[in-house]
Amino acid sequence: MTRSANKSPLVGVLALQGASREHCRALEKAGAAAREVRRRRELEGLAGLVIPGGESTTIGKLMVSYHLLEPVRGLVAAGLPVFGTCAGLVMLAREVVEGDQPLLGLMDIRVRRNAFGRQVKSFEAELELPVFGKEPFHGIFIRAPWIESAGPEVEILAGHEGHPVAARQDSMLVTAFHPELTQDLRLHRLFLETVSAATARA
C-alpha cells in the first residue's frame, strides 16, 4: 500500500445498510480517508471503523450472513477505534432492553431502541457536551435509542431529558443522534483523535 506515506488515516464505514455516505463525507472533511466496508477483506488495514445509522436488525443480520460480526468484535476488542451512531450505538451495546438481535456486545451499556418513540416523535435539540465546552451540539434524533444504564467504565458525554445519548469507553465512541447529518465535524474530529492515538501506540 502507498498509504503509509500519507498522513490521513484510513477509516472504514460499515456500508451494509443505512447512512454510510454521510459519514464518508464527514470523515473526509475532517481529514481522514474513508472506505466503505461490505465484505470481510475490506476490514484489512483500517485505522478505525464507523458503524452508521440505519436499521440495527438489518445491519446485524447482514453482519452475521457476511461473517463480519466476529472479525469486527475481534478488531475492536484488540483496540481498533470505533464510532457508532444510532443503530451503531445499538450494535456496540452489551444488551438491548427488548429483542434478541445480533450485537457486537462490546460496550458496557444497556440500550433501549426507539426509546423516544416512533417517527412522529423524532426531533432536533441543542445538546450540551462538556467535552466541547459551551458551544452546543445540534442533535438530530431519528427513532433514536437511549442508554438505559451504563457500567463504571463508561463515560457519559451528553444527555437529553435525563437519558444518556452520547458516551465513550476505551476507544469506542457512541451517539444516539446523527452528527453526520449536520455540518458540525467536532464528534468526527474527536473520534479521529482516538484513531491517531491508537495508530501512534501501534
Add this chain to the structure above:
Amino acid sequence: MKIGTMTVKTGLAEMLKGGVIMDVTNAEQAKIAEEAGACAVMALERVPSDIRADGGVARMSDPDKIREIQQTVSIPVMAKARIGHFVEAQILEALEVDYIDESEVLTPADEANHINKWQFKVPFVCGAINLGEALRRISEGAAMIRTKGEAGTGNVVEAVRHMRTISGEIRQLANMDRDELFKAAKELQSPYELVKWVAENGRLPVVNFSAGGLATPADAAMMMQLGAEGVFVGSGIFKSEDPAARGKAIVEATTHFNDPQILARVSAGLKDAMPGLDIKELGEENLIQHRGW
C-alpha cells in the same frame, strides 16, 4: 426541541438507504420480512397484484391491521393513503405510522390535488415517473421519492424506464446554462428554486428509491446500479413461492449490488418468482403509473 421538521423527515429516508422495504398484509408476513432483513415494511390490505386482479376501489388499510403489524415488528412501519386523501393521511398520522406513501396503487381520491404534506409531522414518500413529477411532490412536502414502475406486474421494465428518465433529466439540467433554467422549470412544471437546486447538485434533494415490478435479486441490484438508493418490493416477495428465502436474497442483493459473485450465489435455488405480466398486454388504460398529476 423541534419535532416534525423536514430534517427529521428526510433523515429517516437517509437511514433507510441501501435497504429493502417490503409490502406486507398481516403480522405473520411482517415478521417474515423483518427476519429477512427488511429495513421497513409497508402495511396494506392487498398487495398490488391482487388490487390489479380484484379491480374496484382500493383504500387505506384497516387501522387494526396496521396496529397489529406495528406491535409485531421493531422496524419502521409505513402505510398507504390514496392520492389527495388528506383524511386517510390524518388517520395514519394518528396511528403513528413512520412514513405515509401517497400511492397511485390505491384509487385516487382527488384528480387535481395531492395532499399538502407540509401540514403533517409524519413524513411522506410519493411516486414519480419523471423529474417534473418528483419535484412537484417535493414542493408539496414529500420527504422521499420512489420511481413508480408498474406495480403488481413482476415486470421491471417500467421501473427501469422511470429511473433512467429521472437520471437523464437531472444530467440535462446539470449541463444547462443557468439562464436556461427558468424555461426548464416551466417545462418541468416545477418550482424554479427546486430546479436550480437539482442543476447545482446533480441529484434530487431527497432520497430516491425504486419501486414497481421488482421480483428478483437481479432486479433489485440492477435498480441500485442505475442509481436507486434502495428498493420497494411489493407483490414480488409474498406472491413468490418461498417469500422468506426470496426476501433475504433481495436484501443481500441490494447491499452487494455491485458484486456479481454474491449476486450469482443469492439468486440460486429460490423457487418460482411471482408470475409476470407483459406491460403491452395490459393496455394503456390499465396502467396505474399515470395516476398522479
